[in-house]
Amino acid sequence: MTKTYQAQIVRRAVAAMFFMAGLCFSSWASRIATIQEKLSISEGQFGAVLFAMPVGLMLSLPVSGWGVSRFGSRKVVSVALAAYGISLIGLGFMPNMYLLALNIMVFGFCSNAVNVSVNAQAVATELLYRKPIMASFHGVWSLAGFIGGGIGTFMIGQQVPPFIHFILISIVTVGSVFICWRYLNDDKGSGEKKQSAFTKPDSALITLGLIAFCSMVVEGTMFDWTTIYFKKVVNAADAYAGLGFTAGMCMMATGRFVADGFSARFGLKRTLQLSGVLSLSGLAIAIAFPYLVPAIIGFMLIGAGISSVVPLVYSVAGRSTTMAPGPAIAAVSTISFLGFLIGPPIIGFLAEAFSLRVSFLFVALMALLVIVFTTRAKV
Template structure:
């Protein structure tokens, strides 16, 4: 007799939480690493390119690996590799070393992303309704927790290495505790070549909205601390508060996204989300003071909170392709924005300024509202 479905949901939710904890631990210490390695904006942007490079490399085989070994086995191994790479980031002492470790970090992260979302699709099938929002809410909640820890570590003067070792140990303990309770899908359950199939025409609008929204998320994850340090000129103890405000708002918003959509409708939520993203970023750009920037980052967190879960839910209801295939395809397009946006922001910041690059990101927020409206009209 199989385990109750809520047990599987709790275990898979734990994996989402651990994934978010690992990534946000790195993101919260980017200013510390930039300072320790003496990197300028362009050099940091170059280092961040290693993340999408690793992710794109894994795209060539991650779907095949899930098909061959099953998502349960892949997600456990990939999360272990993710934790090891986090420790490696704390050990590096040069730009070259950072490039190499971030490549592995990006590769492991995308393996986790494909496998854990495949697990989530399986849990949705058990419930017969969308529960994707709650999973992504746990990912965001983990980011908020990791941001708070990172802010405290910077305030106390703790180096990245002991911080990352502690987080990796916590991740491995959580992984061991939940391993027995995730969905036991075996090899061959997910057809090879389908998990990462490109979406059909009806899903391109959803993919584009995810792409725009996740560019904004990536900017917040990788550049919020730098923005508060270089532009807002926040005191050292407050450098991480913008990231924490963003993550707190995003985590809260994801837990209420489904109810809000029932009241306003999908199109209006996309329009509202895009307006909040653009408005929040422009507030932080036009009034680069601590209070205004914190308020702006809160608005951005509220704006991006519902976009990806609702896009995934809409993709899962596609009438033209199976739900799992649609979810994996749209998430892949969105994840490209998440990974490619931050390095581009670094290059734009070097050529213009960080405020100029954040203005560009605000345009991506407007893109969510525009594409959501055009998709409804179509």
């Protein structure tokens, strides 16, 4: 077996892990409005429930870092992704908001473990290819989000209960892990484990983390609140409530597949600045014109805007001269993923205090900060 062929097999296996991670999360995101309505949870209460996700993330941080350092990312991503799929099932069964919050905390724990370990796999795979391919992996994650959103829209239209939907996704996820785990990068003993996965990052990495943090607030809001926004602000019929999410995920996936080439041609800073401009423009359209067609266009621009930020930031972090690739990715991804998780609950609280439409002004501010931080960063 040639090295090129072996690298291709590894890349496909890692891409499959990204795909299943995206499918799990988008399956949950596509049924949030259904679950909220089923349990009769208000926006404010739902915002409190969603805070269980960052709690799970924080609990996962030391465990994930220690696990990747001690056992290697292959074992961690295999176990964490299987658990991620299984924990998805409970989200469709929970009979009240308290048990839902507990299950979301477990879901968040697994999600962060997958996030840290699968990006470590991506960094190791980039070394095999000796060229940037991080964005393509995140493109696969977004493609899974698009497909998961489409499946969710179909399930809603057919009135399939969330727990049946989630059982099917769980079976596919666990089966994929069983098939692919042996082909992943075996990075145990690579020497990187001697460095802590959470060594204090330098100012450059912190700035990268802040750029990704702001973009991930936008991304997390799109995942958790788009369907609800279309139902309650746009007043879309149930059959069309998932179109904004699906359109955004489609553009997000497309943008990630072209991000590496675009960045190589026009530069990282211009690419990140354009990303912020697209997100800000899309939010402005969706807020100013809360009607079906303009809102769909707005969320398409948002999806295009957030598409390249995180993978490009992770790729730059992986080339840090002050930290090894794995710990650098873990540090930046931890900062950014917090934005992904705490943004949606904040939207819930703002929506309760003002309105859901007004709360999206906070998301627009985050898009603006992507432009500001990128302009001031040395990238």
